[in-house]
Amino acid sequence: MAELHQTAAHAEHDHKPHGWRRWVFATNHKDIGTMYLIAAGTMFLIGGLAAMAIRAQLFKSGMKLFDPAMFNSLTTMHGLIMIFGAIMPAWVGLANWMIPLQIGAPDMALPRLNNLSFWILPFAFTLMVGSFFVPGGAVAGGWTMYPPLMQQFGAAFPMLIFAIHLMGISSILGAINVIVTIMNLRAPGMTLLRMPLFVWTWLITAYLLIAVMPVLAGAVTMQLTDHFFGTSFFNAAGGGDPVLFLHVFWFFGHPEVYILILPAFGIISEIIPTFSRKPLFGYEAMVYATASIAFLSFIVWGHHMFTVGMPVAAQLFFMLSTMLIAVPTGVKVFNWVATMWRGSLSFEPPMLFAVAFLFLFSIGGFSGLMLALVPSDYQYHGTYFVVAHFHYVLVPGAVFAIFGGVYYWLPKWSGRMYDMRLAKWHFWLSVIFVNVLFFPQHFLGLAGMPRRIPDYAPQFTDWNMVSSIGGFIFGASQVLFPYIIIKCIRSGKPIEANSPWEGAHGLEWELPCPAPYHSWQTPPSETMLAHGTGH
Amino acid sequence: MKRSRLGRLLGTSVLGLAGRLPLAAAASGWDELNMPRGVTSASRNIYALHMMALWVCVGIAVVVFGVMIWSLIFHRKSRGAVPDVTLTHSTKVEVVWTAVPVLILVGMAIPAARLLLKINNNTDPQVNIRVTGFQWGWRYQYLGTPVSIISKLSASSNDASQMHSGIRPSAVPHYLLSVDHQVVVPVGEKVRLLITSIDVIHSWWVPDLGVKRDAIPGYINEASFTIAANRPGIYRGQCTELCGRGHAYMPIVVRAVTPAAYQAWLKQHSGPQSEAATHPPAAAVTRS
Numbered sequence: 001m002a003e004l005h006q007t008a009a010h011a012e013h014d015h016k017p018h019g020w021r022r023w024v025f026a027t028n029h030k031d032i033g034t035m036y037l038i039a040a041g042t043m044f045l046i047g048g049l050a051a052m053a054i055r056a057q058l059f060k061s062g063m064k065l066f067d068p069a070m071f072n073s074l075t076t077m078h079g080l081i082m083i084f085g086a087i088m089p090a091w092v093g094l095a096n097w098m099i100p101l102q103i104g105a106p107d108m109a110l111p112r113l114n115n116l117s118f119w120i121l122p123f124a125f126t127l128m129v130g131s132f133f134v135p136g137g138a139v140a141g142g143w144t145m146y147p148p149l150m151q152q153f154g155a156a157f158p159m160l161i162f163a164i165h166l167m168g169i170s171s172i173l174g175a176i177n178v179i180v181t182i183m184n185l186r187a188p189g190m191t192l193l194r195m196p197l198f199v200w201t202w203l204i205t206a207y208l209l210i211a212v213m214p215v216l217a218g219a220v221t222m223q224l225t226d227h228f229f230g231t232s233f234f235n236a237a238g239g240g241d242p243v244l245f246l247h248v249f250w251f252f253g254h255p256e257v258y259i260l261i262l263p264a265f266g267i268i269s270e271i272i273p274t275f276s277r278k279p280l281f282g283y284e285a286m287v288y289a290t291a292s293i294a295f296l297s298f299i300v301w302g303h304h305m306f307t308v309g310m311p312v313a314a315q316l317f318f319m320l321s322t323m324l325i326a327v328p329t330g331v332k333v334f335n336w337v338a339t340m341w342r343g344s345l346s347f348e349p350p351m352l353f354a355v356a357f358l359f360l361f362s363i364g365g366f367s368g369l370m371l372a373l374v375p376s377d378y379q380y381h382g383t384y385f386v387v388a389h390f391h392y393v394l395v396p397g398a399v400f401a402i403f404g405g406v407y408y409w410l411p412k413w414s415g416r417m418y419d420m421r422l423a424k425w426h427f428w429l430s431v432i433f434v435n436v437l438f439f440p441q442h443f444l445g446l447a448g449m450p451r452r453i454p455d456y457a458p459q460f461t462d463w464n465m466v467s468s469i470g471g472f473i474f475g476a477s478q479v480l481f482p483y484i485i486i487k488c489i490r491s492g493k494p495i496e497a498n499s500p501w502e503g504a505h506g507l508e509w510e511l512p513c514p515a516p517y518h519s520w521q522t523p524p525s526e527t528m529l530a531h532g533t534g535h
Numbered sequence: 536m537k538r539s540r541l542g543r544l545l546g547t548s549v550l551g552l553a554g555r556l557p558l559a560a561a562a563s564g565w566d567e568l569n570m571p572r573g574v575t576s577a578s579r580n581i582y583a584l585h586m587m588a589l590w591v592c593v594g595i596a597v598v599v600f601g602v603m604i605w606s607l608i609f610h611r612k613s614r615g616a617v618p619d620v621t622l623t624h625s626t627k628v629e630v631v632w633t634a635v636p637v638l639i640l641v642g643m644a645i646p647a648a649r650l651l652l653k654i655n656n657n658t659d660p661q662v663n664i665r666v667t668g669f670q671w672g673w674r675y676q677y678l679g680t681p682v683s684i685i686s687k688l689s690a691s692s693n694d695a696s697q698m699h700s701g702i703r704p705s706a707v708p709h710y711l712l713s714v715d716h717q718v719v720v721p722v723g724e725k726v727r728l729l730i731t732s733i734d735v736i737h738s739w740w741v742p743d744l745g746v747k748r749d750a751i752p753g754y755i756n757e758a759s760f761t762i763a764a765n766r767p768g769i770y771r772g773q774c775t776e777l778c779g780r781g782h783a784y785m786p787i788v789v790r791a792v793t794p795a796a797y798q799a800w801l802k803q804h805s806g807p808q809s810e811a812a813t814h815p816p817a818a819a820v821t822r823s
Contacts, residue, residue: 326640375577
């Protein structure tokens with residue numbers, strides 16, 4: 001046994017690549033996870049710059065920093081960059097780092113596929129961001145890319161379609177890797193119903209990805225052939241229908257938003273039990289609720305299209321199915337609260353972000369319920385009320401969960417503790433100003449302000465001004481995040497124990513900090529499993 | 536140069552905020568908080584449904600956030616709280632907090648479904664208007680009459696909205712919400728709109744009427760409204776589906792007048808009209 005270990009250690013020293021080869025030829029899940037997170041962070045800052053430009057333009061009525069076409073490009077690329085460049089790669093990065101650690105596996109099942117999945121992305125991101133600099137500028141049809149408007153753009157249009165295909169392939173391959181890893185590489189004794197919720201939510205997310213990314217590919221390819229090869233999928237004069245695109249896109253689009261949030265649910269389900277010093281309440285209910293949400297996500301897509309002229313019976317169906325999704329989502333919120341109830345709570349940065357998530361994601365959920373009611377939606381659709389809703393579930397929802405996850409696991413990755421005082425500054429600035437930024441947008445939508453407009457009537461100025469100020473300060477506060485991480489890696493206080501968090505359970509906390517470059521080369525013992533699965 | 540522009544910007548924002556304290560002029564933007572009740576039975580019923588849903592959400596929030604806040608205060612480790620590690624699951628509680636939300640949702644769905652069916656009843660209209668969206672304006676054709684209007688952003692708003700115009704929005708009447716030719720309708724009569732487009736997807740929305748319907752090229756969508764007989768006036772709306780560079784610059788202005796005044800207006804406008812050249816309408820399919 002000792003000989004085997006020695007040989008393995010030698011092999012590690014002999015064959016571990018150094019320099020640029022370590023990263024370009026990476027097959028280690030920790031290295032690939034790190035690269036995904038850095039890419040996601042970079043795209044978050046670029047998408048954030050676009051947002052700052054948007055809020056500057058909307059600071060007051062009559063502000064004319066940008067030509068309206070450029071403004072439309074900014075809103076379009078802000079959405080595409082944040083969704084496909086920031087949040088989705090962040091989830092894959094966290095999956096890469098944590099899934100093998102949490103299930104007792106030595107790495108992902110398909111390490112070279114993992115490498116390909118990552119390295120596709122810089123090409124896709126270059127195409128997307130580069131599309132600003134071609135004649136005609138970036139596409140300006142919204143991230144939803146409806147035809148016939150999308151057909152009016154120049155060279156950026158095929159660039160974007162190609163980028164979407166590349167990102168889709170990356171996601172599908174990554175999802176396959178996740179499923180194969182979870183189904184095949186769990187350590188002996190790690191049964192499915194013993195897995196941490198983060199692993200469960202990623203398993204379910206992976207199935208959603210495989211189901212719907214091909215649908216998006218189909219939708220954008222049909223636009224491509226309409227434009228270049230004379231088809232008429234979305235052109236009424238040729239026998240087609242623009243609304244067909246909306247159906248196909250949103251059939252992808254709705255499960256997509258659950259892809260964006262399910263891993264967040266998983267992270268919150270890891271953090272709250274740790275900082276409540278109490279197991280997750282209702283573990284099995286949480287698994288079933290997540291699976292229900294995933295299933296229901298396939299039959300609600302019409303709620304993005306209530307004003308498009310669907311038959312009334314269809315509008316009614318989608319209203320009811322959409323309202324139904326509130327039930328398993330509510331069950332999850334209640335279970336998180338029950339986890340905190342009669343726990344012993346402490347408020348380190350991960351817990352701060354998790355608690356903020358509970359309050360603010362729920363507010364996003366309430367506006368979602370209001371949007372589900374079709375007659376009311378006739379007044380909300382296409383206005384800032386919708387913008388407020390999805391930013392609440394995505395920013396203090398998904399993004400706060402990402403922050404919480406990084407602050408939770410950074411000690412495991414780096415072996416050092418970060419500056420907690422600075423992290424708390426990051427939290428408080430973020431949580432206060434994210435509300436200053438987005439809450440007034442509910443008012444703006446109700447008062448009649450449409451979305452995707454570069455200028456507006458003067459009665460909307462006051463709340464827009466408040467929102468913009470919130471945006472500038474929220475945006476500026478995000479600079480703290482990379483600073484805290486870099487400072488931690490360079491000079492954070494080394495951690496002696498396996499876990500800096502008193503109440504933490506999970507196999508990752510049975511490993512040292514930092515986790516060894518190759519971990520779980522021997523499977524975890526039964527004692528580790530018993531201690532490491534806190535329910 | 537840069538510093539003075541930044542200084543001006545900061546100065547504007549501080550003064551702008553101060554000048555907009557709620558004590559200031561009547562048409563204050565701070566009052567823009569909620570959906571208008573509007574002037575049709577549809578808009579009023581939608582408002583009522585919206586407020587009902589809002590109060591339900593507020594009620595649920597008070598309860599759930601209340602429990603959370605209690606826990607955040609009284610179950611802190613710093614207060615000496617000891618975790619109850621046996622409190623890990625309860626089937627009874629899961630059933631209750633699944634069933635109660637379902638009942639609340641059913642209670643909300645019934646009035647919503649009723650209103651949905653009522654709003655989408657487009658039978659027996661007294662006036663039919665074909666509404667055609669284009670980049671960037673609206674054309675209104677009063678079916679059964681020769682009356683046809685093209686309605687685009689008013690010249691004063693258009694001039695002010697240009698880059699480097701130097702004209703402040705507050706100096707322009709109804710900036711971005713005024714047009715050269717308003718669409719005139721009678722109060723107290725059911726007006727049915729047949730909405731389409733000749734280029735990209737647009738959306739016709741007037742909040743006070745409670746009507747929003749997409750304008751899809753090659754297809755016709757129906758929507759209808761009846762303005763309360765005692766509510767003549769001007770009602771403004773905007774295009775609500777991104778349609779290119781001019782999306783923010785194609786408003787809708789509805790002038791509601793007495794039926795007699797409407798008839799007179801129709802007669803007056805039945806002469807030859809000069810229209811901007813538009814594509815002839817393609818064969819269209821009605822979508823219910």
